Amino acid sequence: MTAQVARKLRSDARDNRDRILDVAREAFAAEGLDVPIREIARRAQVGAATVYRRFPTKEALLAAAFAEQMALCITIVDEGLATADPWRGFRLVVERLMEAHALDRGFARALLSQYPRVFDLAEHRDRTLRGLVELMRRAKEAGGLRKDVVLEDVVLALMANEGIRAESRGTRVAASRRFAALMIQSFHAEPVPAPLPPAVRLPLPGNG
Structure with missing residues (x-):
């Protein structure tokens, strides 16, 4: 086998792998994780x-x-932990996690599903959650986060955020930012109404 042929085979293999991953991400986002x-x-x-x-x-x-x-x-989460003000770090984490999930619904489904319990994402997910728990502890001690908020409340917010349905990525992100702002206000120990990001038009159930 010549070096040129070997390079061509390696290139074809990389192209196949990249195409498989791109298709898988799209399929999981649109149809869930059970696509065969x-x-x-x-x-x-x-x-x-x-x-x-x-x-x-x-x-x-x-x-x-x-x-x-x-x-x-x-x-x-690591950047949130490194923020001097724990409440501000918590806010940034919630906002950015929700935006990441809005941009990739397939990933949100994978993260919140049972699959991560049995494959390589488990270790990374557990590290993320441990960091989030520590950040919440600090934010409570600093007086920013309500004492009765638990990790499951944040997970519930992420699950609700995953349910945002919109055709365009931009609309999903805009809706996610508004939802994040609402959740953050509800998590605050002394909530003070603040202007929300603009509302966006989303399809109502039954209307496509």
Whole structure:
């Protein structure tokens, strides 16, 4: 095998892998995490065997598809922990996590589903949640966060945020920012009404 042929094969393999991951992310975002591997292979225009060679299990495919987004979540929480004012750090974390989820609904579903319990995202998710718990503790001690707010309340807000339905990414982000502002006000120990980001028009249930 010549060096040129070898390079071509490696390039084709990278292209196939990138296409598989792109298709998987789109499918998981639009249809949930139960889209079969064979269907992802069909949409990526490769054989199922090609997918399985690179990702032996569904869990391995999910982990690879969302590795970058999971790293972003860790970075967001770490930056919140590094903020001098814990309440401000908490606010920034909620805002940025919700925006990240609005931009990638497939990732939000993966993060909030049962799948992370059994594949590589579990360790990263647990690290993110531990950091968030620590940030909440600091924000409570500083008097910014309500004493009765628990991690499950933040998770509930993230789950509700995942339910935002809009065709364009820009509209989803705008709606997410307004929702985040509402949630943050409800989490504050001494809530003071503040102007909300602009409202956006979203499809009502039953209207598409």
